[in-house]
Amino acid sequence: MAKKESFALERNDERVIIHFDYDCFYAAVFEREDPKLRLLPFAVQQKQIIVTCNYEARRRGLYKLQLVREARHKCPEVIIALGEDLTRFRNASKDNYLFLRCFAWNHKVERLGFDEVFMDVTDMVDYNVDLLNHNALSSSFFHLDRNDPTVGFLFDASCISGHTFPTGSPQAVGLSTSTTASLTPALGKLYLRLLLGSHIAQFLRHQLEEHKSYTCTVGVSTTKLMSKLVGNLNKPRGQTTLVPPYEWSLDTGESNVTRFLDAHDIGKVPGIGFKTAQKIRQYVLGRPAAFHAGLVYGSTKEQVSVGEVRLSPGMKAEVLERLLISPGTPKDLGSKIWCLINGIDNTEDSYIKLDVMTAVKRELTLLTCSLIKRMRLDLMVDAEDDTAFGDEVPSSEVLNTSKRWSAHPRILRLTTRPRPPRNPDGSRPRMFNRTSKSCTMPSIIFSHKQNIESIAEQVVNSSLLPLFRQLHPEESGWDLSLVNLCAANMAFAGTDSKAGAGRDIGRMFRRQDDVLREWKVGDADLAILRPSDLTKNASQISEPEQPRNRDIGSSRHGSEDMDRSTQDSGVADDVWNSEAETAELGQACPVCGAHMPPFAVAAHQRFHSLPE
Structure with a gap:
């Protein structure tokens, strides 16, 4: 019964997905700053708690989530750094993410936490498959640029790079040693695409280590689920490719996907949480499964494998649906879990039946909230730091105004995919065609004064629903499987960095007081003098050791017989209180007593020598 149900599941193996998992990421960030720590x-x-430790520490008995007290007792010489400030890890994670994304043609690169990245390289692989010379596979060239044929690297297309599952030679998994010509077209094409995927994965892994000093473990498959799990087989600094056949074989009753997954504990499958796994274990065992007490949830004492669940009598999606149903759970949770334990995972948020406007509006609002969160995370920087990275903003909070946008998307695009009608025999043809409509990005989406839910509702009503009605003018019955x-x-x-489009003039004006403060003369430093005070002040600041000619009228303080404000003191008596400052007034004329800079003395004396 379980096998028949599995046959009904449809696989989508059209993509090539690479999963990168940085080795001991938190520790690697510190080791990059101080390479001596690697040894x-x-x-x-x-x-x-020890959140992570390098492999040298693990070799000496330390492990993740260990108490610091126990770690020091186990390994007294361990060096421990405090990692509660996540700034350095967040910055390093985004730096690595941007580095990997620059290689992707379609920019389908997704971060999972700080230390994992998924990359869809389907378009790069398909482009290079068409260029392969099957008569000289061992001297192939992988093109990294469609427009420049010289950008790329040499590789051996006669074998997969790194490890494989199942392990062994190509003959062990039913493949030719030098070419895929003898295979069935579908199996040969999938194998060849995964082979090229393994080589681009190895290239990117080496580039990351060479340029960023981070090692990583890599998995290659056709889904995020399988690429993540298969990469765990060869840690650290290794890579593994899950080779075909992925479809069920009528002869053996299994595929390499189920052969690989069946050995895993049900709780190790991504997407199946602790409580869900415990319910499934209880169903299979007929009683609650024991588990270790921990800080939150400890590890289970009784493992139940994916194979045991999948082959359990009567097991199918409907059984899981009834088993896992509870208030607040999605109604299709059983179907999703059943797909996961059969190795089927779609990264897109597909819908069983989306055909009424209320459901469409609800999903559009959720997607808009998610989009705004990602935009704020990836496109916002600190207002006083062009190189900083934005932090996640809780959906219920107004955005902190100390952040600013480093870039503004101009276009908002809505994409949908209707299901094709069923065939006469009840089957449904596969269809991956999508329809899209775009509009100018609403300015409200960049608002700092409203929370995310409020902004999302306005964007949906003003922009997305009109786009949706252009795509689907019918009132209902669209049967959508995808909304994006x-x-x-x-x-x-505008920014001071290289990526910016000019300087941010608003920021320049806001910062000018701080930048010019040391050259600015405050109004409080100057006193207002009346014209009648000029003569008195000039006599007060004159140097006593310089005798003044009393025959000259007190009004003659300049080089001519009239007052010159540039050579008079315009400062109040209490300002000049230093002998050094008095000396800076210059030299006094021995004839008229006027003060002037030293370089003007000679010219001033020539003035006195002129005939009357």
């Missing part, structure tokens, strides 16, 4: 037992602490939002056509904002 020493090193751990990163948060609160009283995209922010495109980035316009970089």
